[in-house]
Amino acid sequence: MRTKKTLFVFSTLLMSSSLMFAGSVTGKVTYTGTPAKQKPIDMSKEPSCAKQHATPITGENVVTGANNSLENVVVYVSAGANDDGKVPSQAVTYDQKGCQYVPHVLPMHTNQELKISNSDQTSHNIHPLAKVNQEWNKSQPPGTPPITQKYEKEEFIPVKCNIHPWMHGYFVVLKTNHYDVSKSGGEFKLPDLPPGKYTLTAWHEDYGTQTADVTITGAESKDVNFTFKAKAY
Amino acid sequence: MHDTSVHAAAHHGPPTTFLRKHVFSQDHKVIGKQYYALALVAAYVGMFLSWLMRIHLAWTNAAIPGLQLLSQSGAPGGVMTPELYLQLLTMHGTIMVFFVLTTAPFAAFGNYFLPIQVGAEDMPFPRFNMMSFWVTFTAFLFLMASFFVGDGPSLGGWTQYAPLNAVGSVGGPGQGSGVVLWAISIALFCVGQLLGSLNFITTTLDLRVKGMSLMRLPLTAWAWFITSCMGLTAFAVLMPACILVILDHVAGTSFFVPSGTVMNDQILPHSGGSTLLWQHLFWFFGHPEVYIAIVPGLGIVSHILLANMRRQMLSQRVLIYSMGALAILSYIVYGHHMFVSGMNPFSSLVFSFPTLVITIPSTIVVLIWTFSLYGSRLRINSASLFALGFISMFVSGGVSGFFLAQPSLDIMLHATYFVVGHFHLVMGVAAMFGIFAGTYFWFPKMAGRMMNETLGKIHFWLSFVGAYCVFMPFHYLGMAGNVRRYATFVDDFLQPLIPVHRFITIAALITGFAQLIFLFNLIYSHFRGPIASQNPWEATSLEWSTPTPVPWNNFDKHPVVYHDPYQYGVKSSVGDYVMQASPEQVETEHDEK
Amino acid sequence: MAKLFAVTIFVIAILSAIPILRHTWVAPEDISTHGALIDKQMSETMAEAGISFLAAQFVLGFFIWKFSNRPADAKITKFPGGAKGLVIAAFLVVGIEVLALGVFGAKAWANVYFTPPSSDAMPIQAQAGQFAFYFRYPGPDKKFGGIHPEMVNEGTQNIFGLDPEHDVDARDDIVAAEMAVPVNKEIHLLMHAKDVGHSFFVRELRLQQDFVPGLDVTLHFTATKVGKYEIVCTQLCGLGHYNMKAYLNVMPQADFDAWLKQQAGQ
Known part of the structure; x- marks a missing residue:
């Protein structure tokens, strides 16, 4: 029992110390070009759902925000850690x-x-x-x-x-x-990255994947941005 | 003729070991009882599934306690999912049509009584006969196995329409392993029925004893003979159709899946198949199958009514011809299942006329029965009550055929509860009543004991009134446009009809309860019923000339037939009837054949 | 017991007939130009089937009442008409009955299926897939773009598998989840199945037709009454079959034009 407790305290200390020196990656996902127009979804078949939306929602496969930001992109560490x-x-x-x-x-x-x-x-x-x-x-x-x-x-x-x-x-x-999904402004954050060399991958369901290499040396915050090419159709 | 029956018996001697006597028996009587037991188990399983379905339809989001034990993912928290509903529906239909309605009146009673009624010692191919049962039993195991394999049984319904039956698990839960098990099961079932039909046909044609001309065959024997002729041709079509389905699943063929089929946004690797092909193959089997289920019932009801009316039929010949006409017509009416299926609309009209014409032989059968009651001395007992109930149900289910035979009305009634009401009355309830009548009538011969009459009558009253309460409202629902095979009624239009569904569910539970009384009566009487005499109903056909229990080779000595099968209402030394095997000369109503 | 049985048959027969005579549960009002013949055929068939049903049950009940449990010395008598009379009666009565039903029914059927759509009928393509209907209007160019099954993607709402990038005809196609039609205008419905078998059933339109995978079939009809009606699937198509539906929205021509314009703008 006692050993277990000691171990727990020890490992917590160890983890927090590694976190103290951990860096992070922040960034923004944007697109270039003109994305296809998102059509409103007709839910008339399911009235109990249709009435939950004051105005018809559109599909979410491409969700864009101000300044060409792109939502719903998964950014994750694909190699390194x-x-x-x-x-x-x-x-x-x-x-x-x-x-x-x-x-x-x-x-x-x-x-x-x-x-x-x-x-x-x-x-x-x-x-x-x-x-x-x-x-x-x-x-x-x-x-x-x-x-x-x-x-x-x-x-x-x-x-x-x-x-x-x-x-x-x-x-x-x-x-x-180590993953995040880009928010409404296209921003994402991967915290708690121990020092090392990483490959980041950004994945979008329609626009494919992009990768970027990043090296974390200490408790620093690196900026990595991704830009996807939009498809008109 | 009597010579050949001696040969048949020479095929096998009396069994000595337990296994040979009761399990792998080649004795047609044991095989008949095995079929009966299989049908009994299948019937109660099928009925239980229908209870679950009915409860779900009436109270959709109610949890059914313990349902999650049957299917963990199919019933989270005991609430039935749409896929589980459809899986139960598929299993209910398949079990009832194949393993009850085909098995009990044809394979069970036919096996037991056909050889005795023609005076034979056994079927001509006893080993095939044994195989026929065990193949059918294996088929049942395969079907039941689908409950426990993969994501459960198929949800495609007993008709298994293409291409849903061939696309695999991409089509939904159970469409992978569930369909394959279904198709294996049905293909095996076909093998069993083909073997059985061969035996029945040969028995009827070759093993009749001396004096048993074709026209002296009891109506049951005629019914089984006609049924086996249908079975031989119908199951021979379904079996290859099932094999093609299996090939589409396991060998990458495309018999039933056309090009360009997209499921879950992925194009299927199939091309060139035809979905209508399956419907043609299936219904070419499927419609004769309906008559395979009901024609033995026509024979059984005639047989039992005659023994209880104490007179001859107005015309036995007309009854036989009518049954034959039903059998032949059944092959050229199958298109009425496909009026709005996308078949050429001209074909629909062509199929519509024979379908309308088939009402003529059906009407003649009913008229002959009804007007034979005129001037009779009708005895009321459990068997005759069920036989008379059969007539009432057959009429009620039959008149809706007037509607469904017409393509123009099928536009409104196709795939509605009207169809469900129609076939449940005419081939479900009516055929079940035939089975019950047969059971009450022949139980003394099969088990050597009498069944309890009081329980039998309670069973009849609850079943008769209950079945009408369940299936008549189905017609009304259908006329209002209530679509069948819906797991839940979400359409606005269907909301006002839900109280009718609740009424039906309550009636179904009560009617089902009555079947438990029957089960109790059956088991209790088997062990405790009063010992039956050789001929408790004072009936005339050969099964009543042989001792009870029936000896291993059916007859102590070969009978010789002297009379038409139903010489009731005559004056003889034993009473108002004369046995077929009795040499006594009596004055008869009709000239003897 | 026999008399009780006879009475039960009488009671069941009468009770069964009451909802029919009182029209308790009937199909909703017809809104089509071809439906009147079907409805007439339905009520005529009901009359004939109903009379046959009541007659058969009553005669059966009456004979059971009269001829059961008679003393052992009661004389067995034969129905005077004999089997021959019954057979002739069956052939004449039922034969003429079904022949008449068949011939008149064929007329109602021909009315739906053997008349070609008029040349100015409005084409609409209906596509059925697990478990929804979608409808396509050709747009201003009056041409439907081609269907490319490999491009179907419900997630991006390319329901029909159109290729607007390369196919000019497809660019102005209008796809909707409800079926809007102008009142009193003939519609030529082109039926396409995306996956398995489905069916198109509108009770008020007196129309039911299966979608056949691999075989596009057509129907034509004219709706005569403004309103919203349910289109339901009647061919078992999988777990969501019970909830496969859409709405038929019959509107005045002006409303329909506005609706189409609004759909095209989306």
């Missing part, structure tokens, strides 16, 4: 609300628990189109407990609901805990 095996104990959550996936893109660590809930008054089927991992397809009637799942291998998995074909999202299963 490998947290293989350090699976966070906390589950990531995925909700179905107003016939939309919240969040649209959900990164997670391999083998991390994934909790999917249904806040709608209608049944959804969750159908992640996994190719590397095991594919599954399950309905979730309203008011039923969350579905919990895990993915063992790295993969970008499109998620869809066949009952509401416009519902579309992504599970991004990574072998690292």
Whole structure:
């Protein structure tokens, strides 16, 4: 018991000391060109969802903001630091609300628990189109407990609901805990990076991937920006 | 003719070991009982599934306690998911149509009584007969296995329309391993039925004893003979169709999937298949199958009514011809399942006329039965009640055929509860009533004991009234446009109809409860019922000339037939009837054949 | 027991007929130009089937009442008409009945399927896929762009698999999740299945037709009453079959033009 406690204190100290010297990467994701116009989604088939949106929402595969910023881009450490095996104990959550996936893109660590809930008054089927991992397809009637799942291998998995074909999202299963999804201004932040040489990858579901190398030497903050080329169609 | 039956018996001697006597038996009577037991298990499984479906339809988001034990992912917290509903629907349909309605009246009773009724010692190919049961049993295991393999049974319904049956798991839960298991099961089932049909046909044609001319065959024997002719041709089409489905799954062929099929935003690696091909193959089997389920019932009901009316039919010949006409017409009416399927609309009209014409032989059968009641001395017992109930159900389910035979009305009624009501009454409930009538009537011969009449009558009343309460409202729902095979009724239009669904569910639970009384009666009487005499119903056909329990080779000595099968209402030394095998000369209503 | 049984049959027969006679559950009002014949055919068939049903049940019940549990010495008598009379009656009565139904029914059927659409009928393409309907209007150029199955992507709302980058015809195509049509205008419906079999059923339009994968079929109809009606799928297509629906929105021509313009602007 005592040894366990000592160990715990020791490791906490060790971790915090490494964090003290850790650097971080911040940046912004933008695009050039003209993105295709996002069409509003007609949810008339599912009135209980349609009435949750005062104005019709549009698809979320390309979400842009002011100053050509690009949302929903997953930026992660693809080489350099490998947290293989350090699976966070906390589950990531995925909700179905107003016939939309919240969040649209959900990164997670391999083998991390994934909790999917249904806040709608209608049944959804969750159908992640996994190719590397095991594919599954399950309905979730309203008011039923969350579905919990895990993915063992790295993969970008499109998620869809066949009952509401416009519902579309992504599970991004990574072998690292160093990831972020670009916010409404296109900004992202990867904190707590110990000194070292890293390759960062930015992934967008329609516009592909980009990589950048970055070296962290101490408790510094590096700036890395990504620019994607938009597709008109 | 009597010579050949002696040969048949020479194929196998009396069994000595337990395994040969009760399990891998070649005795048609044991095989008949095995089929009956299989149908019994299947019927209660099928009924249980229908309860779950009915409860879900009436109270959609209610948790059914314990349902999550049946399917963890299919019923989170006990609430049935749409896929589980469809999986139960597929299994209910498949189990009931194949393993109950085909198995019980045809394979079970037919196996037990056809050889006895023609005076044979056994079927001509006892080993095939044994195989037929065990293949069917294996088919049932394959079907049941789909509950436990992968993501459960198929959700495609018992008709398994293409291309949903061939695209694989991309089509939804159960469409991968579930469909493959389904197709294997049904292909095996076809093998079993083909073997059985061969035996039935040969028995009827070759093993009749001396004096048993074709026209002296009891109506049950005729019904089984006609059914086996249908089975031989219908199952021979379904089996290859199932094999093609399996090939589409495991060998990458494209029999049923056309080019350009996109599922989940991915184009499928199939091209050149035809979805209508499956429908043609399936219904070329499927419609004769309906008659395979009901024609034995026509025979059983005639047989039982005659013994209880204590008179001859107005015309036995007309009944036989009508059953034959039903069988032949059943092959050229199948297109009425496909009126709005995308088949050429001219074909729809062509299929519509034979479908309308098939009402004529059906009407004749009902008229002959009904007007044979006129002037009879009708005895009321559990068996005759169910036989009379059969007539009522057959009429009620039959008249809706007037609607469904017309393509113009099918536009409104296709795929609605009207169709569900129609086929449940005419081939589901009616055929079940035939099975019940047969059970109450033949149980003394099969088990050597009598069934309890009081329980039998309670079972009848609850079933008769209950079945009407369940299936009549289905027609009304259909006329209002209630679409079938919906897991939940979400359309605005369907909301006012939900109280009707609740009424049906309650009626279904009560009717189902009555079937538990039957099960109790069956088991209790099997062990504790009063010992039956050789001929408790004072009936005339050969099964009542042989001792109870029936000896291993059916007859102590070969019978010789002297009379038409139903010489009731005559004056003889034993009463108002004369046995087929009795040499006594009596004055009869009709001239003997 | 037999008399009780006979009475039960009478009661069931009468109770079954009451909702039919009172029109308790009926199809909604017809809004099509071809539906009147179908409705007429339906009520005529109902009359004939209903009479057959009641007659058969009553005669059965009556005979059970009259001829059951008679004493052992009661005389067995034969129905005077005999089997021959019954067979002739069945052929004449039922034969003429079904022949008449068949012939008149064929007329109602021909009315839907054997008449070609008029040349100025408005084309609309309906696509059925797991588990939604989508509708496509050709736009100002009056031409539908080609369908490229490999380009279908519901996530980016390219429902039909159009290729506007290379296909000029596709650029002005209007895709909607509800089916708006002008009232009293003939519609030529082109039916395309994206994946498995589906069906197009509008009760008020008296129209039901399957979508056949690999085989595009067409229908034509005219809606005569402004309103919103449900289009539902009636061909088992998978787990979401029960919730596969869309709305048919019948509007005055002016409203329809405005709707189309608004859809094109999106």
